[in-house]
Amino acid sequence: MLAWRSVQASSRDGDQLGRLPSTIVAHEQVRRSDLSSHVVKYGGSKLTWQGGRTMKGLSPRVGAVLLSALIPMFCSIGSSIAQSLTLVDKGTSKYCVFHRVDAPSSVKTAAMELQRILKASTGVELPVTADPSPNMICLGDNAVARAAGFDPDSLPYEAFRIATRGRNLYIFGRDAPDGQKTPWNGFSRGTQFGVYEFLERVVGVRWLMPGEWGEEIPQHVTLTVPEVDVKQQPGFLFRVLGISDPPVVKEWLTRQRVSGDPSYWNTACTKVIYTQHSWGWYLPEDLKNAHPEWNAIKGEKNKFCTRNAEAVRALAEGVVNWFDKHPNPPGDRWMASISPSDGQSFCRCEQCSAHIEKDAHGVDSFTVNLLDFYNEVARVVAEKRPGKMVAGYAYGRCEYPPKNPMRLEQNVFIEWTPLNYYGMGLYKPGYRQEFEKVASAWAGMTKNLGYQNYCHWHRSEQGAPYAAALSLLKFQFPLLKKHGFQSVQEYGTSAWGYGGPNNYLLARLMWNPATDVDKTYREWLQLAYGPAWQAMDRVYRLLDERYQKFKVEKEPFPYTGDNYEIMSDKIESIYLPILPTIEKLYVEAYSGAETDRQRKRVQMFGDNMVIFHRNLRKADYLLHPEQSVFYRTDGDYEAFIKQDIPNVYGGNSGPGWLWVEPQIKGIQPPPQTEKRALVIPLLPKERHAPVIDGTLSPGEWNGAAVADSFRIAGSRAVAVRSTTARMLYNQNHLYLSFECDADDLKQTLPTRAKQDNAAIFDGEAVEVVFGLEGDPQNFWHIALNPANSRWDGIRANAIPNLDWTGATKQGARQWTAEIAIPFVSLGIDAPRGTRWRVNLCRSTPLNKDGERELSAWNNVPSGFLDPDYFGVWIFENQEAGGA
Missing domain, CATH: 2.60.40.1190 (Immunoglobulin-like)
Structure with a gap:
């Protein structure tokens, strides 16, 4: 178990932050120390104003006069010389939390969270006030911060700066005013992100998973901030972690500085990238039926011929009309998706066939046809609605770039969505070897480039656990950053009992692609499970080893929809041989956990196994299932699955988000193996x-x-x-x-x-x-x-x-x-x-x-x-x- 201790300033080295348990190698301009990561809470303890001294009780004119008189005094007390600050000393503090009375709500939320966490950690509640003080944590953009020489407007969207000056600590960032968004329909919560960064790196807070029992707050008798001046900004401008997201999960996502799914519900990021299968929005069925000449030859019903100029023009007009229905401002659309409807059978008419190429694996590629279509629609949109973007998938039969690079219109955004890599497909050597080459080829054609994948996800509707693919996480994200991708959308695991490490690592990498994956993974386990972490580590590593072996040795190389399904082949090859070992390690971990929180997190994994075990039993995969610690009678199981979720998990959000993916398919009985x-x-x-x-x-x-x-x-x-x-x-x-x-x-x-x-x-x-x-x-x-x-x-x-x-x-x-x-x-x-x-x-x-x-x-x-x-x-x- 990690031993947490108070951060003390050192006369030899002012950078004490690096001695704390660290999950992220910062990717920012660092002057004195290495700060990095995390976010927000909507709610928290009640905001406490200093009685009788707040600006709230004064008229705006009198308040402004008093503030202008006080600022020089506070700035002289808090000189430009940085020094370490003792915020709390043995249960007492001279500090307050200051922000403007009219600060954005994101700054006020940050202040409430700062107050709550510091009280939980030190026992001292710092007052939140609209009056500056000789000893203060100054939040956001205000006259005091500007008089100290700080300019939040000089920072990029979402960026923040944490700096000590004299007796004061300044945390500020680029903050969007309430009711306003960035030019790309996004949010900027720089100060809020900076506060959570401070809480993580100085106080040592971690939000391992949603809810109260996912929160780790170490105790401090004395809390000292070393002198610091650091800036940080996100590695990607749009960061989506796709998981089921009731309110308690949305709160967790924002603390991790990522957004949930779908993308147009963004609550955290600078730029919204809007891609969905969308042809049917602009060419409804009745319109297509009136024009059978538009139909795709040898293609699926939901496709049309993208070389038919009349059909392309009709779709482009539909996009223009869609923009008109979603104005920006005051609406929320600066980008329209023009991605094909799902499926991989495209038109093979004479014109389209002339542009069909072979991809790296000898499969027909329709990329040239699709990119020409994107360009045609983009030109209409640029003419009729200047400033608007169109976005489209490079997916499936269009995921590989054309043999000869093509010029893309400036208002086209490409979302590379490599179907071949779904379901941990990058474990297959052929796909892993080509990844950077393909990413580089797309980056060579456009700077408007995003990445969306289900690489770290399986459709596990029945409780089957899988682990974070550590080697793929380390491999994937730095390369995306290297080649200039603006956005990343990955899909995580809605079942937190086993999906916590996977979700946590994905979120960390989206903010900082240089995250130390091994160090972050180990810290998560040690904090989540305490002394039981090694047993749980063996469970996760065993699952990961079996998955990797299956992907390399058993699963066919070409993509099929079964690649991300947990079906009988994976059950028999991956799970059944190791179920006794998983059960033994689970019992060891549960016995080894020291605190209620640690035991409950181990139990969450066991709850998933109860569901998985029951479904394996019902499908006749198990011999003597009643001998397992995961066994429940049918009656006991029904009571178990219907139980209320405790408040520490997020209250009445329903059991689905906690234990299992949405129930779509049951486990199929094993085929009776035959040797004809x-x-x-x-x-x-x-x-x-x-x-x-x-x-x-x-x-x-x-x-x-x-x-x-x-x-x-x-x-x-x-x-x-x-x-x-x-x-x-x-x-x-x-x-x-x-x-x-x-x-x-x-x-x-x-x-x-x-x-x-x-x-x-x-x-x-x-x-x-x-x-x-x-x-x-x-x-x-x-x-x-x-x-x-x-x-x-x-x-x-x-x-x-x-x-x-x-x-x-x-x-x-x-x-x-x-x-x-x-x-x-x-x-x-x-x-x-x-x-x-x-x-x-x-x-x-x-x-x-x-x-x-x-x-x-x-x-x-x-x-x-x-x-x-x-x-x-x-x-x-x-x-x-x-x-």
Whole structure:
């Protein structure tokens, strides 16, 4: 446990602040010491005015006269020579807290919090007054501060300065007056931020999580401020931590100097960046239906052709009208989002197709089309509503910059939202290696650049805990700052029982991207759990290690929506093997905590585990669940989940924000693992091999092994769309055929693509994954679609190629495929008597709206590329008879 002690001035070194437990390496202009971080409370103890001496009781004219007479005296007493100040000495103080009577409400809030915290820490309540004093903490912009040589208006928005002068301490910043915002619809609470910085670094306060039990206030008998003069400003102008935010969480967010989600509810930051999926706002369904020529060719219903000048003009006019409905001032819009509606299927008309590129992974990129669209809308807005900005995502199929840099209009803001990195995707070496290169390329095209990601988030609706990804936090934020990103939006964890460290670190890094992550993480644990911190550290590190291993070794490299879902594959690979260890460490931590606060914070983690354990039990993942400390009967569980949240957690905010993410999906029962097996016949020498023409000619597949009853991914239920595969081999080749039933191929529009273009996975496709003896993670992966487009590689890497033949034939409600793979291309002889690990898979669109059915011969929990779910082929050693 950290030992807190009073800060004493030193004749040898005036900078004593660095000796305190520190979470942030300051990124400001420092003269004497190293201050850094934190914020605000709306409310607190009652503001106490010094009786009979406040400006409140005087007329403005008399007050001004008295103040002008007193200022020179106070400034001479508080000379320009800085020195250490003893604010409280053994239970007494000569100091007051001073600010103007008409100071902004943010300054008054800061004064109340300063008064409250100092009283809780020292037992002394400093009076808050509108009268300056020979010994004072002077807050905000006022005549006293200016007479001492300080100019708050010279600071950037949100910046603050903390300085000692003579007997006085000055804390001031750039403060927006009540009812006013910055030119970018933001807030500036510089003085308030400075006060919380002071409380954290000098008093040692920490707000580890929301509510009273998230607050740590060390005790001081004597409180001394070393001489200091420091300035600080945020690392990013817009900082959003997306979590469920009832009032008690909003309070915590503001103390951390970040805003909550959604972005237009900003309460803390200079500049509001406004991006959402928004095409439907400006092109409503009835307008689109009246113009079918605007529709995206081979794209989703919520898309349109961005090369159709009439459609683009109509959307731009919709943006102009939107601005008119949200004037600024007095409204709250200086920027409009023009981001595409969600989904990754864009127009493929002749004009759009001419500008489709390949991204770094061989996937179709629509970035050029989208950026041209952004520019077109921006020019209309610049002409009709000068000074307004438009903002758009660079997301999904548009997340990679164009091969040739493009000029963007000055009123375009790009929000880089890399879908591939969602759900801790940056653990995958390929994505991590490209991160800075991609960030730099976007920064080379525009200074109007923000970053939004769900990298540090999983959809854990049922209590499954995950840890802060420390290595990714250390890697990500400094690079964003280095390349000039103006804004950062990351999504945290609404379940505070396990999400506290993750949320805290994200908030700290948004304010200061140079934060010492390891030091801050350890301090959080030590303060939160006391002597139990090491046991909880082992829990978090164990979870992080398992996640990293899963992401690198098990999860397919290409992005899928399952990347941030906690489903059966993660439950079986990450959680089930370590549940006994987590339970043992939890019991150790609960026993080791010393104070009620520490035990309650450990218990909050256990509360999450109670929920997780119950849902695992209901899904039949657990043997002997009643033996666990996390076990509750159904009746006890219902009472547990409905209990009121204590006031120390924030009162009646509802249990959802405290323990679990919003309940969206239940945990699915584990698929019953199966190992289907087939014997692959060897063709007699006199028998002709199948002709690879896509037509399953009568007789040529007689005697073949048959794989049918493909299972829907995540279950053993048979797929709605029937698939039948047949296999044979001879001395030179492996032969496969597929018969695939489909409702209407014309409706699902098979994609015609070049070799190794991942676009073939967007539509109908069959896939064969097979591994020879040796490394189970090293296996071939080939795919074919009805348009005879092909893909092959090792796992998800398209660079290795096989010399194989494929052909397809399309009917109205069925398509067929034939494949021949020469053994020489695999570097082997005919595999007589050997065993291969194999799966046969199919992806089937169910409609134009993107709904898909994934099915496999050997059942899989979600994706096709997990070798733990491959079946077995045994190659016959004797020739099969002809028929």
